[in-house]
Amino acid sequence: MSRRRDGLIIAMDGPAGVGKSTVGGLVAKSLGYRFINTGEMYRALTWKALERGVDLDDHDAVLAFAKGLNWEFKPIEEGGVALKTFLDGEPVTSQIREERVSVNSSRVAANPGVRKLLSRFQRDLGERGAIVMEGRDITTHVFPDADVKIYLDASPEERAGRRYKQLKASGQDADRGAILAAILKRDLSDLKREINPLKQAQDALVIDSTRLTMRQVADRILRRVRREAKHGRS
Numbered sequence: 001m002s003r004r005r006d007g008l009i010i011a012m013d014g015p016a017g018v019g020k021s022t023v024g025g026l027v028a029k030s031l032g033y034r035f036i037n038t039g040e041m042y043r044a045l046t047w048k049a050l051e052r053g054v055d056l057d058d059h060d061a062v063l064a065f066a067k068g069l070n071w072e073f074k075p076i077e078e079g080g081v082a083l084k085t086f087l088d089g090e091p092v093t094s095q096i097r098e099e100r101v102s103v104n105s106s107r108v109a110a111n112p113g114v115r116k117l118l119s120r121f122q123r124d125l126g127e128r129g130a131i132v133m134e135g136r137d138i139t140t141h142v143f144p145d146a147d148v149k150i151y152l153d154a155s156p157e158e159r160a161g162r163r164y165k166q167l168k169a170s171g172q173d174a175d176r177g178a179i180l181a182a183i184l185k186r187d188l189s190d191l192k193r194e195i196n197p198l199k200q201a202q203d204a205l206v207i208d209s210t211r212l213t214m215r216q217v218a219d220r221i222l223r224r225v226r227r228e229a230k231h232g233r234s
């Protein structure tokens, strides 16, 4: 019997703003798999802790707070592939994109107890397979034995440019220089984090998406998945 009953585990890591969610969603949809953006878990906890006035640098307090919440991961709409974080019965969606959450989530992501707790949720979700999971430590720490591992990269300038266009297209003000500075700052905190920093797994397929569309990246991953499904280990 297959080690993972429902399908493969596809793990994806890479820096902020590289398109992991868009690509991960496309891949999951093509395969009929579930998709989860694990950054949303860190963001959800950051948002809730900020709301409640928990001191984000007090690791014990943040962990106790996290453990006291009721966590669920499920699609918001019927038949959706993306599993969203629900805290105490409520979906946490647009709130987690607030600037204060983006800025403060790295403090929560540096908390070893929180990383352990969220990694456990992520392993539970992936246990049966048939999942695409993206984050910063999925290929290296959460699922080092994933069936397919992808490291998605793009230059900081390209990532900033994409974000700039997204903001402009949605009618918001945008400052290209400030966006680039924020991206470089987030890269630094992801790469230099003491516990489970962002790094390329040795056996990951590295894809530089600087000159590719999201669809082209997804197709490249799907080719790898088909190969793995044919010759795979599970």
Ligand code: DC
Pocket: 016, 038, 039, 040, 042, 043, 105, 106, 107, 109, 134, 135, 136, 137, 138, 190
């Ligand atoms: O991908 P994102 O920017 O939405 O992630 C939010 C925060 O969570 C960011 O500080 C990186 C961190 N993160 C992490 O440490 N490990 C993960 N697996 C996913 C995200």
